[in-house]
Amino acid sequence: MRMLVILLQSVLHSASVQSKEINRLFGQFTIAAVLLLLFVSVLIIYICIRFRERPGNPFPEQIGKNNRLEWLMFLFPVVTIAILLTATIRTINIVMKPAQGKPDVIITGHQWWWEVYYPATGVTAANEFHMPVNKNLLIEFHSADVVHDWWVPEFGNKMDVVPGRNNYIWLNITNAGNYIGACSEFCGAEHAWMRIKVFAEDERAYNAWQDANKKTANMPSDELAMRGMLIFQSRSCGSCHRISGTPSAASVGPDLSHLFSRTTMLSGMMPMNEDNLQAWITDPQMVKPDSKMPDFIFAKDSVDAIVHYLTQLK
Amino acid sequence: MDEIIPSIGQPVFPDKILNRDQKLLQWISSVDHKQIGIMYLLLALLFLVTGGGEAILMRTQLAVPNNHFLSPETYNQIFTMHGTTMVFLVAMPAIFGFGNYMIPLMIGANDMAFPRLNAFSFWMTFFGGGLLYFSFLAGGGPDAGWFNYAPLNEYNYSSRPGVDYFAIGLLVAGIGSVGGSINFIVTILNYRAKGMKLNQVPLFVWMVFVDSFLILAAFPCLNAALAMIEMDRQFHAHFFNSASGGSALLWQHLFWLFGHPEVYVAILPSFGIFSEVFQTFSRKPIFSYAILAASTVAIAMLSFGVWVHHMFAVGFGNTVNGFFGVASMLIAIPTGIKVFSWMATLYGGSIRFSVPMLFGIAFLIQFTFGGLTGVLFAIVPIDWQLTDTYFVVAHFHYMFVGGAVFGLFAGLFYWFPKITGKMLDEKLGKWFFWLFTIGFNTTFLIQHVLGLIGMPRRVWTYPDLPGFGTMNFIATIGAFLMGIAALVLVVAIVKSLRKGVVAGRDPWDAVTLEWYCDPASGRKNFDKIPLVKSRRPLWDMKHPENPDWKNSRS
Numbered sequence: 094m095r096m097l098v099i100l101l102q103s104v105l106h107s108a109s110v111q112s113k114e115i116n117r118l119f120g121q122f123t124i125a126a127v128l129l130l131l132f133v134s135v136l137i138i139y140i141c142i143r144f145r146e147r148p149g150n151p152f153p154e155q156i157g158k159n160n161r162l163e164w165l166m167f168l169f170p171v172v173t174i175a176i177l178l179t180a181t182i183r184t185i186n187i188v189m190k191p192a193q194g195k196p197d198v199i200i201t202g203h204q205w206w207w208e209v210y211y212p213a214t215g216v217t218a219a220n221e222f223h224m225p226v227n228k229n230l231l232i233e234f235h236s237a238d239v240v241h242d243w244w245v246p247e248f249g250n251k252m253d254v255v256p257g258r259n260n261y262i263w264l265n266i267t268n269a270g271n272y273i274g275a276c277s278e279f280c281g282a283e284h285a286w287m288r289i290k291v292f293a294e295d296e297r298a299y300n301a302w303q304d305a306n307k308k309t310a311n312m313p314s315d316e317l318a319m320r321g322m323l324i325f326q327s328r329s330c331g332s333c334h335r336i337s338g339t340p341s342a343a344s345v346g347p348d349l350s351h352l353f354s355r356t357t358m359l360s361g362m363m364p365m366n367e368d369n370l371q372a373w374i375t376d377p378q379m380v381k382p383d384s385k386m387p388d389f390i391f392a393k394d395s396v397d398a399i400v401h402y403l404t405q406l407k
Numbered sequence: 408m409d410e411i412i413p414s415i416g417q418p419v420f421p422d423k424i425l426n427r428d429q430k431l432l433q434w435i436s437s438v439d440h441k442q443i444g445i446m447y448l449l450l451a452l453l454f455l456v457t458g459g460g461e462a463i464l465m466r467t468q469l470a471v472p473n474n475h476f477l478s479p480e481t482y483n484q485i486f487t488m489h490g491t492t493m494v495f496l497v498a499m500p501a502i503f504g505f506g507n508y509m510i511p512l513m514i515g516a517n518d519m520a521f522p523r524l525n526a527f528s529f530w531m532t533f534f535g536g537g538l539l540y541f542s543f544l545a546g547g548g549p550d551a552g553w554f555n556y557a558p559l560n561e562y563n564y565s566s567r568p569g570v571d572y573f574a575i576g577l578l579v580a581g582i583g584s585v586g587g588s589i590n591f592i593v594t595i596l597n598y599r600a601k602g603m604k605l606n607q608v609p610l611f612v613w614m615v616f617v618d619s620f621l622i623l624a625a626f627p628c629l630n631a632a633l634a635m636i637e638m639d640r641q642f643h644a645h646f647f648n649s650a651s652g653g654s655a656l657l658w659q660h661l662f663w664l665f666g667h668p669e670v671y672v673a674i675l676p677s678f679g680i681f682s683e684v685f686q687t688f689s690r691k692p693i694f695s696y697a698i699l700a701a702s703t704v705a706i707a708m709l710s711f712g713v714w715v716h717h718m719f720a721v722g723f724g725n726t727v728n729g730f731f732g733v734a735s736m737l738i739a740i741p742t743g744i745k746v747f748s749w750m751a752t753l754y755g756g757s758i759r760f761s762v763p764m765l766f767g768i769a770f771l772i773q774f775t776f777g778g779l780t781g782v783l784f785a786i787v788p789i790d791w792q793l794t795d796t797y798f799v800v801a802h803f804h805y806m807f808v809g810g811a812v813f814g815l816f817a818g819l820f821y822w823f824p825k826i827t828g829k830m831l832d833e834k835l836g837k838w839f840f841w842l843f844t845i846g847f848n849t850t851f852l853i854q855h856v857l858g859l860i861g862m863p864r865r866v867w868t869y870p871d872l873p874g875f876g877t878m879n880f881i882a883t884i885g886a887f888l889m890g891i892a893a894l895v896l897v898v899a900i901v902k903s904l905r906k907g908v909v910a911g912r913d914p915w916d917a918v919t920l921e922w923y924c925d926p927a928s929g930r931k932n933f934d935k936i937p938l939v940k941s942r943r944p945l946w947d948m949k950h951p952e953n954p955d956w957k958n959s960r961s
Contacts, residue, residue: 115788122786126779133775136750141768144689146757153756155953155961157692162751166698170743174736177786181732184788185725204564239559240655242720242795246861250791253721255656256558257649260722273872277795277863278720279552281559282479285866361870382479 108272108293110265111188112249118184122177188250192261196233198224202241202254202276205283205384206347206360216306217335219347220360222291225299226266234260239281245274245291253278266293273361282383288361309338310350311405321402324395333385336406346385352406359384370400438522439930443529444508445826450533451501451815457540458492459893461485466850466886469879472871482867483550484569488539490553491573493807495580496536498673501815503532503587505676506615508826510591512921513609515600515936520593528586535580542572549573552865554666555636557647557658562640571640574633581626581633588619600920603939606700609919610693613700614679617707621668621675624711629665632658656721663714671710673807675703677814678745681767684817685749686943687917688764689756692961694748696942702741709738719790728787735785742778746771761915762836766817769844770810777805780855798858804851816843823900824914825921829907835899839892846888853878853885918943 107113144153200222201208209218224230234243236256243262244251252262274289294302313319322339325331331341337350352358358365359373359381372379374396377386391399434442464485468477477485507525511518519525542548549569551560560570595616599608608616636658638644645653678699686693693699715723715731749771758764780802784790793799823831857878862869869875913922923945924932941947941955955961 112792115792118786119783119789119792122783122789126782130772130776130779133746133750134772137753137768137771140750140753141758141760144753144756144758146690146759150757153689153691155692155955155958156755157694157696157752157961159694159751163695163698166695166744166747166751167740169747170740174739177736177782178733181736181786181788182729184786185729185732188788188791189725239564240556242863244795244861244863246792246859250788251720251794252791255649255721257655258722273861275861275863275866279556279559279865281564282483282550284483284863285479285868288870 106247107249108247108266108268108270109249110267111263112247113267114184114187115249118180121180125173188263190263192231192263194231196261197228197230198222198232199235200232200243200254201235201237202243202280202287203237204239204281205276205287205381207276207287207289208237208344208347211303214303214307216303217344217348218306218351219355220288220290221355221357222289223299223302224264224266224291224293225296226269226293228265230264230266232262232264234262240278241276241280241287242278243274243289244277245272245289247272248274248291251277269293269295275361283360283381286360286362286381288357290357290361305354306351310336311407312338313402314405315401317398318402318405321398321400324391324399325402328389328391330399349403349406353404354407367400367404370403371396374399436526438518438526440507440511440519440522440525441826441930443525444504444506446529447500447504447507447532448826450529450536451497451504454492454496454500454536456893458489458497459890461489461492463886463890465489466883468867469869470883471880472869472876474868477867479867480547480550483552483865484543484548486865487549487552487555487569487573491539491549491577492536494553494669494673495577496532496539498807498811498815499580499584500532502615502618502673502676503528503584505611505680505815505818505822506587506591509822509921510594510612510615511598512825512924512932513612513919514595514598514603515920515933515939516594516598517932519590520598521590524586524590528583528590531583531586532580533583535576535578535583537576538572538579539576542569542576545572554662555658556662557636557653557655558649560636560640560658561648571637574637574640578630578633581630584622585626588622591615591619592623600936600939600944603944606697607939607942609679609942610682610696610699611676611679614675614682614703617703618672618675621672621707621710625665625668625672628661629669632661632665635661656718659718659721660714663717664711667714667717668707668710670803670806671706674811674814675706677770677811677818678703680814680818680821681749681770682752683917683919684763684767684821685752687821687915688759688761688767689753690759690916691752691756692918692943692946692955694751694754698744699748702744705741706738709734709741713738716784716790717794719784719787720794732785732787732790736782739778739782739785746775746778761820762831762833762840763817763821765837765840766813766820769840770813770817773805773809773813773848777802777809780805793858795864796858797854797862797864800864801851801854801858804847804854808847808851816840821915822921823903824910827904827907828910829903830910830914832899832903832907835895835902839895839899842892842895843889846885846890846892849885849888850882851885853881857882913945916949918946920944923948 107116195212199210207220209222234252234254236254241254242251243254248264250262252260270293272291276284276287313322333343333345335342335344335348355365358369362381363369376388377384378388437443468474468482545568547567547569551565551570558564595612635646639646645651647653647655647658649655682693713731713735716735719728783793820831820836860874912925937944937948943955947954
């Protein structure tokens, strides 16, 4: 019963203009399909009971042809297909309109995390996406390596993130809230932990988030954090990561400028907190095997300093 | 009165000359279609157990959220090998096994057209499979999925030798498949009994005939793609590497241009098996033979125009997606017709619920269900929502297992007495059927829901979201039920071989020529066979008062 509720909530829950269209079509098809399946199943069960071999049954007539029935068998699927066809074409054209203008959001898939860039404000973030509701968003997808796939079930259509191809979707989110999605094209060892979290917010909350993330990263506020920053800068962390306002400016790994303002870490793998950061920096390959983060074999006090520094990057 | 004439195609049988049993050497060196057929079937069984074991490992890992029973590297190798094994090393050899054993018998021939090519084809498949599995000893199995997408299959992203073994192994096994299908085509065209027209061969023969053309046309695409990826990996070519001007999508086009026909390759022979089973166990001729045969040809043709429905989410325009959506929907027409034909065959019959028929009934319902969820993937916008989720996993297992494998099991129970001379234990068989069917539906029905609520496929683990843990656990229970069922099947086979009921020549009161041939006849199938005048030559012999060639309604 509980499962049925979960099912209904998630399947029928559309949070975007696009998914409303898709789910309506899905609902109509499902009703037709269930009726058809019932018809076939009931007929088969009837045949099995009515025509089972019993002593005293007459030997069946040897009939293998019936023109009228054969025509019916042919026409029935033809008509069904014709109806489906028109519905399909109509919905495609509503959901996937041609791209116009500059993208509002550029999302880049990496093994195994998401980079998100807002061209209008210049804000870069990772794995957690803040998006405004009731706005037509043109989202463009880039891949840094292999094929990934963007999918948030409540938003409807997914889109592959293909290297060498800039795909796009239109998205108009209708309901504010938090949504969970995942990379849906197999992209290597940690495909399972390339999850998506979207915060769909009204304009005020969204703009506040943008403003907070436009600021350069906090400078260390105490001695331990200072030490953490020095280790970060001197021990090649900056070859892959970016922290705004510091010399670290690479984009191989996620942008850390406002790391501790996120709710989860490692692409939705675990909640963002000091303990998890500690475990991660101590032995990355233990926490997320095969991730691109190398094992630096830091001493414990160095890890403490780095974690302390990172927790100040809000 | 029936005219008895010498059968055609009489090869020289080594054992007849040597006149002594050479045991294992005789099997290894055999060019006899029945022995090769049995070897194919044993090979399929071996890999079925292997691939099934891999499935059990996967379901164990996925039983609970955040599980660490398998590492991601291990899981990825296992799911890749599960798919590859089931498609290339279970479905194909099983089809070739039944085809090899039964087709010459069903058309009244003494062997396949090219016995040595036949042996060669078997051994290529055998060694191809061996190469594929040798990868585990050589540094790691292939880990990029059975469809092995570029550029994940490139050296930069998969540096273990697994993908190399995948490419070479499948190329080798593919040579076997192509050789085998040429052999089927030539045999069916040239070695039919006197009087048997092409539109009078049993439907199983028709299905394998069409299947062989599908293989001939589809495998070159795969082979080309495999050769190209090997050049990329070993000689630094740039076919699929977009960073240096290649195209990642080229791989997908080539692969699915092979891959979609391949799914019909896997299921058409099962259509054939069920057509034999339905007519035998309902004691009626198959309903609208001509339409069943023609719709198969239609499916085969259409199958080469639908590959993009595996790629609706890669970002093509609406025109391309719309075209391939329409083409894919068209497949529902010949497939729907088939289901109605089979139901019409049963209607008015006298149905015996032996094990092959039980599989047939379950197949009809499961296949209808899988067919309907299949139509969902032709409806482009719904495909955008459902593709690459567990909904797809559920859908294609309904087709591959609920359709193709159920057919192969029906074939096993139907033809076991033909092949071994003993009946396959009916009681254990029913246990097997019920355990397997319940287990199968327990595993895969619920996976539709998992896909709908957001579980992507090919994940080695998943977070503890509402419903995910419970539903995955149910799926795992189903997988173990299927595992237990497989053990029951093995027990049934061993028990029946040892002390099964002796079958006799025609245990099912069947209507096709394979049941005319005397099981004690040894390597040679027929000395003399009747002149074939209809689609049911054995019926004509048993019912001279009402033969098909005098009955215009049959």
